[in-house]
Amino acid sequence: xxxxxxxxxxxxxxxxxxxxxxxxxxxxxxxxxxxxxxxxxxxxxxxxxxxxxxxxxxxxxxxxxxxxxxxxxxxxxxxxxxxxxxxxxxxxxxxxxxxxxxxxxxxxxxxxxxxxxxxxxxxxxxxxxxxxxxxxxxxxxxxxxxxxxxxxxxxxxxxxxxxxxxxxxxxxxxxxxxxxxxxxxxxxxxxxxxxxxxxxxxxxxxxxxxxxxxxxxxxxxxxxxxxxxxxxxxxxx
Amino acid sequence: xxxxxxxxxxxxxxxxxxxxxxxxxxxxxxxxxxxxxxxxxxxxxxxxxxxxxxxxxxxxxxxxxxxxxxxxxxxxxxxxxxxxxxxxxxxxxxxxxxxxxxxxxxxxxxxxxxxxxxxxxxxxxxxxxxxxxxxxxxxxxxxxxxxxxxxxxxxxxxxxxxxxxxxxxxxxxxxxxxxxxxxxxxxxxxxxxxxxxxxxxxxxxxxxxxxxxxxxxxxxxxxxxxxxxxxxxxxxxxxxxxxxxxxxxxxxxxxxxxxxxxxxxxxxxxxxxxxxxxxxxxxxxxx
Numbered sequence: 001x002x003x004x005x006x007x008x009x010x011x012x013x014x015x016x017x018x019x020x021x022x023x024x025x026x027x028x029x030x031x032x033x034x035x036x037x038x039x040x041x042x043x044x045x046x047x048x049x050x051x052x053x054x055x056x057x058x059x060x061x062x063x064x065x066x067x068x069x070x071x072x073x074x075x076x077x078x079x080x081x082x083x084x085x086x087x088x089x090x091x092x093x094x095x096x097x098x099x100x101x102x103x104x105x106x107x108x109x110x111x112x113x114x115x116x117x118x119x120x121x122x123x124x125x126x127x128x129x130x131x132x133x134x135x136x137x138x139x140x141x142x143x144x145x146x147x148x149x150x151x152x153x154x155x156x157x158x159x160x161x162x163x164x165x166x167x168x169x170x171x172x173x174x175x176x177x178x179x180x181x182x183x184x185x186x187x188x189x190x191x192x193x194x195x196x197x198x199x200x201x202x203x204x205x206x207x208x209x210x211x212x213x214x215x216x217x218x219x220x221x222x223x224x225x226x227x228x229x230x231x232x233x234x235x236x237x
Numbered sequence: 238x239x240x241x242x243x244x245x246x247x248x249x250x251x252x253x254x255x256x257x258x259x260x261x262x263x264x265x266x267x268x269x270x271x272x273x274x275x276x277x278x279x280x281x282x283x284x285x286x287x288x289x290x291x292x293x294x295x296x297x298x299x300x301x302x303x304x305x306x307x308x309x310x311x312x313x314x315x316x317x318x319x320x321x322x323x324x325x326x327x328x329x330x331x332x333x334x335x336x337x338x339x340x341x342x343x344x345x346x347x348x349x350x351x352x353x354x355x356x357x358x359x360x361x362x363x364x365x366x367x368x369x370x371x372x373x374x375x376x377x378x379x380x381x382x383x384x385x386x387x388x389x390x391x392x393x394x395x396x397x398x399x400x401x402x403x404x405x406x407x408x409x410x411x412x413x414x415x416x417x418x419x420x421x422x423x424x425x426x427x428x429x430x431x432x433x434x435x436x437x438x439x440x441x442x443x444x445x446x447x448x449x450x451x452x453x454x455x456x457x458x459x460x461x462x463x464x465x466x467x468x469x470x471x472x473x474x475x476x477x478x479x480x481x482x483x484x485x486x487x488x489x490x491x492x493x494x495x496x497x498x499x500x501x502x503x504x505x506x507x508x509x510x511x512x513x514x515x516x517x518x519x520x521x522x523x524x
């Protein structure tokens with residue numbers, strides 16, 4: 001059984017149709033890369049899976065259950081974690097508190113277990129040394145680490161990464177890739193929207209291209225990137 | 238002369254404790270829910286009547302009556318948020334204002350119908366008349382207890398918000414409800430808990446207001462104005478700032494009253510406007 005099965009998913013905002021009859025599957029422990037031009041519906045897809053928006057039509061099955069109408073917090077408690085393209089820390093709270101609230105409520109852990117989980121996530125993402133600092137004072141790299149860390153603290157079965165390498169230097173991207181790799185090894189499937197293709201190529205086992213709210217291509221990353229339609233639409237060649 | 242000035246200042250600080258109690262709940266609801274509850278003063282009055290009914294009806298000590306009312310106030314605040322205020326929050330800026338304004342009118346008229354227009358006071362027993370001598374000044378025990386209650390309540394709320402897991406949830410949802418829902422928090426549930434805590438602070442304020450002054454069904458808007466000025470003077474989101482705001486108002490009123498009795502209330506409003514003009518963010522803003 002697939003971890004995620006999206007069937008004929010559509011989303012419109014007023015008269016603007018952003019996702020149009022999308023079908024997509026994700027296997028257990030798979031890393032799926034998602035690319036597409038601006039306005040292709042990538043972040044809307046994440047918003048639909050994570051529960052920020054409800055679908056206009058279609059279904060989202062997660063571990064065999066249709067979660068399309070479930071509240072965002074219930075989906076999180078089922079093990080769906082996500083990061084944001086523009087980091088959204090709780091700026092006045094410390095780094096540790098940011099992660100702890102996620103562990104307690106998203107992870108459904110007791111206080112003691114949540115503290116341990118939060119500390120492990122901080123260690124894994126390299127934020128342990130900054131745990132007491134207000135999150136609003138972090139650098140962009142550390143904010144992206146915090147996004148990952150907070151998503152990790154809920155012990156995700158499915159992790160949605162929204163352009164975590166965007167705006168970072170190559171060295172910084174590599175540092176984050178290493179963290180993503182370790183998260184994947186812990187058993188999480190990942191859907192990763194990214195414009196930094198060399199980062200995506202290193203980890204993604206499969207790549208899909210969204211265009212106009214539908215699927216333009218789906219398959220092996222190198223084969224997809226060599227597809228003339230993808231080159232024309234996304235790479236402008 | 239010096240003794241009179243010191244006495245005026247001390248009395249101002251003591252009344253500031255009561256004003257801080259009025260303002261604490263409003264400070265929390267503005268800080269967490271980002272909404273001004275226009276019925277805040279009327280909630281204080283309605284709980285004062287509830288305390289009066291319990292204390293006189295069952296012959297209970299007023300503080301025992303308060304202990305009984307605290308859980309009811311929590312549930313009342315929770316239910317109010319979950320089943321009424323939450324329905325209008327986030328839709329338009331005016332909607333929560335109009336709903337709470339409507340509530341204020343319903344409460345005032347309901348109390349008038351049920352209790353009549355006569356001013357009431359809560360029975361404080363021996364505490365009402367007890368006087369203690371501090372540095373040669375004769376001070377009422379009740380105002381001292383009121384100030385102490387405000388300080389203890391602020392300390393407790395500060396610990397709750399900044400040192401407990403419940404506080405971390407409330408601050409996370411207050412910061413970014415959208416992001417909070419994606420780490421497993423239900424903002425509606427957390428707002429309900431926050432409003433429950435507001436309800437408990439309202440109960441404490443109601444008790445001390447009724448012990449220290451007369452109240453009637455129309456007292457609510459006056460309480461709201463004092464609470465609002467204390468919160469803004471202190472700075473949004475700062476609980477200790479709210480105490481400072483209350484004390485500034487109390488002292489201003491005391492000094493104004495010494496100049497001319499008619500100036501007592503006006504002096505508080507003038508100081509409020511003056512501070513707002515010079516320091517619009519308040520004295521100790523946290524947000």
